Amino acid sequence: MSQNDSNIIRPSGVGKCTLVGAGPGDPELLTLKAVKAIQAATVLLVDDLVNEQILQHASPAARIVHVGKRGGCKSTPQAFIHQLMVNAVHDGENVVRLKGGDPFIFGRGGEETQHLREAGIEVCVINGITSGLAALTSLGAPLTHREHAHGVVFVTGHAKPDDQGTDWRQLAATARDAKLTLVIYMGVRGAETIQNELLTGLPANTPVAIIENASMPYQRQALTQLDQLTLTLQKSGLQSPSILVVGDVVKACAQIFQIDQNDPTAPTLPLHANM
Numbered sequence: 251m252s253q254n255d256s257n258i259i260r261p262s263g264v265g266k267c268t269l270v271g272a273g274p275g276d277p278e279l280l281t282l283k284a285v286k287a288i289q290a291a292t293v294l295l296v297d298d299l300v301n302e303q304i305l306q307h308a309s310p311a312a313r314i315v316h317v318g319k320r321g322g323c324k325s326t327p328q329a330f331i332h333q334l335m336v337n338a339v340h341d342g343e344n345v346v347r348l349k350g351g352d353p354f355i356f357g358r359g360g361e362e363t364q365h366l367r368e369a370g371i372e373v374c375v376i377n378g379i380t381s382g383l384a385a386l387t388s389l390g391a392p393l394t395h396r397e398h399a400h401g402v403v404f405v406t407g408h409a410k411p412d413d414q415g416t417d418w419r420q421l422a423a424t425a426r427d428a429k430l431t432l433v434i435y436m437g438v439r440g441a442e443t444i445q446n447e448l449l450t451g452l453p454a455n456t457p458v459a460i461i462e463n464a465s466m467p468y469q470r471q472a473l474t475q476l477d478q479l480t481l482t483l484q485k486s487g488l489q490s491p492s493i494l495v496v497g498d499v500v501k502a503c504a505q506i507f508q509i510d511q512n513d514p515t516a517p518t519l520p521l522h523a524n525m
Contacts, residue, residue, distance in 0.1 A: 272301070288308050293312065419447050458495065
């Protein structure tokens with residue numbers, strides 16, 4: 251019997267559900283609490299962006315169900331995921347809903363928690379490192395800095411079909427006046443609109459970092475400025491999942507890699523992982 255097997259308690263009566271943040275991708279960025287929950291699970295419902303190496307912590311006796319959700323691709327309906335969780339708990343399973351990043355930062359963890367509680371199921375949440383933090387950290391730069399950014403805003407570039415989404419013009423003015431870093435999730439598809447709207451309130455030479463597959467061995471990235479965002483995406487071929495970071499803190503990356511951030515003809519940061 252393996253060590254993971256010894257942690258498994260087979261279903262007996264009413265089960266439980268834990269939402270676990272798997273972090274940005276690097277399995278070494280898992281929290282100890284997350285590892286323990288994964289080891290003890292009898293059923294794991296796993297998001298598409300979770301690194302397969304993380305599943306090595308699961309018991310061989312555990313049932314692993316992939317419930318992929320990725321923008322622009324065929325996805326498992328959210329209502330179906332809700333029902334899977336409820337059914338498994340009623341079957342007495344120890345369910346781990348394993349989600350990329352943090353469950354409560356653009357992970358629909360709030361919706362899943364609400365659904366479980368409405369079904370009379372109490373749920374535990376274990377935080378994970380969100381990709382918006384890991385992305386810029388991987389380039390050696392902070393999200394806040396006493397000289398450059400008094401705060402940070404995590405915002406999605408992908409709204410629901412019946413939602414007008416973020417007011418980028420208002421956000422640009424707020425970020426300018428309050429000296430805020432903008433961290434944009436799921437923003438690649440709408441990058442042209444985001445760029446044009448942010449330019450109504452932010453200078454054209456505002457530094458921007460684009461980080462694809464943050465923390466993974468195959469991470470790629472580019473540095474640019476706001477008025478060159480769309481062009482940089484086209485030239486670099488960077489795609490989802492990517493994080494866009496907008497603000498003066500990105501200058502730290504330019505300093506590290508000796509890139510002139512005020513020169514629109516300056517080269518982007520080399521597209522490789524380990525620097």
